[in-house]
Amino acid sequence: GESVGLHLPTLSVQEGDNSIINCAYSNSASDYFIWYKQESGKGPQFIIDIRSNMDKRQGQRVTVLLNKTVKHLSLQIAATQPGDSAVYFCAENEAGANSKLTFGKGITLSVRP
Amino acid sequence: GAVVSQHPSRVICKSGTSVKIECRSLDFQATTMFWYRQFPKQSLMLMATSNEGSKATYEQGVEKDKFLINHASLTLSTLTVTSAHPEDSSFYICSATRPLLAGGPSTQYFGPGTRLLVL
Secondary structure (H helix, E strand, O other), rough: OOOOOOOOOOOEEOOOOOEEEEEOOOOOOEEEEEEEOOOOOOOOOOEEEEEOOOOEEEEEEEEEEEEOOEEEEEEEEEOHHHHHEEEEEEEEEEOOOOOEEEEOEEEEEEEEE | OOOEEEOEEEEEEEOOOEEEEEEEEEOOOOOOEEEEEEEOOOOOEEEEEOOOOOEEEEOOOOOOOOOOEEEEEEOOEEEEEEEHHHOOOEEEEEEEEOOOOOOOEEEEOOOOEEEEOOO
């Protein structure tokens, strides 16, 4: 079946460096993508989203890139901080699917001081 | 903002009892609410989709008589775990959707989760 997956289970970066978290999706009908951050014991927190008619969107210190040709989504975090340590999930929404999301497996970002 | 709350945040109960978890959208009216469960170090698993005034739609493998969902208003949905057993122990998370634009996709905003431990 269709699935959303992440390439790497863990990512360790030095504080101050940029982080890039990657996600592959396989549902070509998906038209809306979201990145969530989840800290231990808390619910997922919305970070940034992108619609399929865009290939890049920037927020505060974060950028999401969408490559529909290869079905790839990435989250870039600039100047990574200790507070960025968390599990990150990509999620996709299929057009017309009543906002139902399919989540990737999650990747743990660990920031070294 | 788009704030979603859950209550309680943590509950411990005896096997065989029922537990109710509330999910509220505090500053917006949610067209749809979702219920997820999450096991340690795993992703979120969708349990059901809840629309106000209608029956919830359950995902395959989720027992609707075990996990009762009531969506009484556009700001409140409840999940009741009936006759809870230790294997029901998990982290339960709700989300509520807030439309971005008319006809556009809706973003899901999540509650803080409820940790259920069944003894």
